[in-house]
């Protein structure tokens with residue numbers, strides 16, 4: 001069982017009374033991964049992902065040293081702590097972070113979102129939010145007319161700026177003139193590094209990159225995004241197209257093969273990636289990576305879904321989004337063969353019908369992984 005650490009900080013899995021550190025002896029590659037299970041279904045789904053990572057690590061010959069971290073809604077309610085500085089310092093020491101979901105109904109909106117999730121993204125400078133939407137066998141998807149090859153796109157969402165940066169405020173609070181502003185911050189350097197990641201990703205796929213924005217109305221930020229995207233795409237030799245965000249929603253549903261890699265700002269990316277999830281089986285199948293491509297800090301990998309308190313503890317949570325997030329994590333850590341093993345195990349299971357419970361998912365995943373993908 002993961003994350004049995006009592007305190008908020010990061011402790012080695014051995015210190016937590018479990019772990020696999022001893023099994024890493026003699027391995028030439030050992031990745032230090034912090035498991036931050038969080039609340040609700042977070043612990044259930046990431047536990048399955050963790051077991052699957054251990055299985056592929058054993059097969060592919062690398063080691064994983066797990067550490068636990070208990071931050072989240074429960075921790076906040078019992079201690080008042082959201083992200084203490086020492087915990088952040090410890091999180092920085094790992095190679096990657098596997099996050100479940102944070103949030104409980106008792107915690108007011110914004111406390112954990114801003115104080116934990118966004119603060120981690122900002123402090124660790126995780127400026128890319130990578131969100132693949134891929135139609136998989138057996139899923140059906142929300143639009144029956146699409147084949148698998150028609151819907152296989154990746155949203156690269158800028159993750160540290162835009163309307164999420166926290167600029168703005170409220171004046172004349174409590175009067176009829178109460179006024180609130182929320183400002184979208186867009187820097188040349190911030191856009192450029194995000195578009196660079198997206199265009200290099202596009203170069204490894206179809207060579208096609210689409211900028212999604214709303215340049216006809218948001219003329220200031222839109223113009224900067226457009227100019228930077230044109231420059232970067234030209235430098236990287238990828239073909240750039242452009243879509244307004246409203247049209248992009250329509251085309252994602254109606255004609256998704258227009259898109260391969262989409263690059264967009266923070267809020268548009270948040271919204272479009274939920275649409276992408278809905279089109280590809282729902283949030284249960286949607287993975288994400290909060291990535292700093294420089295690898296100077298740990299990147300955070302998490303399923304797009306939330307803590308789903310209504311089904312927590314019932315064994316009903318779908319761990320596929322967490323397992324696919326773990327695949328993105330392994331890919332980021334340079335273990336691309338192990339990442340492909342996880343993805344093809346999920347796809348192979350779906351092709352024969354999605355399991356109904358978390359436990360059945362785990363059993364099916366381990367069976368397929370043990371078989372080295374031959375069942376896939």
Ligand code: IPM
Nearest residue numbers: 113114117118270273288304
């Ligand atoms: C997501 C979530 C978060 C976001 C919230 C919880 C801060 O919706 O990861 O998509 O908007 O980034």
Ligand code: MN
Nearest residue numbers: 270271274304
């Ligand atoms: Mn979201």
